[in-house]
Amino acid sequence: MQYPASKLPSVGLTIFSQMSALAVKHKAINLSQGFPDFDGPEALLKAVDKYISSGANQYAPMAGLPLLRQEIAAKIKRCYGREVDSECEVTVTSGATEAIFAAISAVVGVEDEVIVFDPAYDSYEPAITLNGAKTVHIPLLPPSFSIDWQRVIDAITPKTRMIIFNTPHNPTGTVMSEDDLKILETIVEGTDIVLLSDEVYEHIVFDGLSHQSFNRYPALAERSFIVSSFGKTYHVTGWKVGYCIAPTPLMAEFQKVHQYLTFSTATPLQAAIAEFMQSETLHDSELAGFYQQKRDFMNQHLKGSRFSIDPSAGTYFQLLDYREISDLPDQAFVVWLLENAGVATIPLSPFYADDQQTGFVRLCFAKGKSTLLQAGERLCAI
Ligand SMILES: Cc1ncc(COP(=O)(O)O)c(C=O)c1O
Secondary structure (H helix, E strand, O other): OOOOOOOOOOOOOOHHHHHHHHHHHOOOEEOOOOOOOOOOOHHHHHHHHHHHHOOOOOOOOOOOOHHHHHHHHHHHHHHHOOOOOOOOOEEEEOHHHHHHHHHHHHHOOOOOEEEEEEOOOOOHHHHHHHOOOEEEEEEOOOOOOOOOHHHHHHHOOOOEEEEEEEOOOOOOOOOOOHHHHHHHHHHHOOOOOEEEEEOOOOOOEOOOOOOOOHHHOHHHHOOEEEEEEHHHHOOOHHHOOEEEEOOHHHHHHHHHHHHHHOOOOOHHHHHHHHHHHHHOOHHHHHHHHHHHHHHHHHHHHOOOOOOEOOOOOEOOEEEEEOOOOOOOOHHHHHHHHHHHHOEEOEEOHHHOOOOOOOOEEEEEOOOOHHHHHHHHHHHHOO
16 A cells, blocks of 8 residues: 655654663663653642542543633733633643644644744644644744844744744743733734744743743733643643633634544543642742752752853753864764763754754753752763
8 A cells, every 4th residue: 555645754753752762771861851850749649649539530621620720710810910711711731732733723724824933842843734834934043042023024924824932932941021022012913913822831930030921911812822731830741731821712713623632631630730729829939949949059060061051041941052062063962962971961953944053952950959960960070
């Protein structure tokens, strides 16, 4: 038989799988993949046990458990001052990844254009491609990795259906400023461009900065899918529970996709998260301090290294500038680093459409102190 041609011919094994496999082979410390090596809050874990053993094991409502949607709406009000209707503007999803796919599929069609900023989280482009649309890449360049708004203005055409933002940004650890959002407001005013704001690291913003959620800006919120992930907030990435906020007309289309993509998300996990959110409001607000300590601990221990470091402004990622150490391309440098220092990191070039060489690699500091200490010692030794 002639098998169908690939719909995603340029997608291969992700760099995360490649680096993790190499890390195992070389018994290296794995700071490449973005997940914590510690568990979520005990009360949350216990609540899941309780709901599983008390029968919360059948399909949840398509849009999510009402109590969880109400808690999400309350959180948005508390954190960003926006009133959202939990009945028709909130959907619980199977991770932010599902929300991103559903949002793109809901509004992006054949021959549309979608603007993304490179380096970009790797699920955006395949979702755009599978919907028959074209990805228009705008690079974020070192050292600031900030958005060049003139390039955005120049990239917009009558075919631009959507622009995807991610703040705090993976992999660079940058955050968008109030000025950025105000400029965006003026750029999209009077257009029919839909925005997708990936805010999975919304509670991990450092040094007193505040997260510029699109929820804070009514003129943006009225045209935005805003996506977040409980995996990042509660250290439970493997649960794959996230959510999407959007105005009713956009959410109605989103739910048409969601109901045939996954229909609903694991019931006991939703029930446990809702209960935890009801009883515990400090976790979110303490998360930035928790990760800032880890960032500072890691960076303190890298002070004696030959890497140059500009502290990350958000997320649990830190970029290391290795240009003083090597002029290897980043994909070769991470392999060299792994073999010589025993630490796995992630190159940035796979997240640029044109394999841009920045001279930076990314590490994840969502790890216990002893791991960070050991990694710091190894990185200082090269
Ligand atoms: C920027 C960004 N968006 C989305 C996701 C996916 O989140 P989830 O695990 O909830 O699907 C991640 C996970 O690493 C991410 O870094």
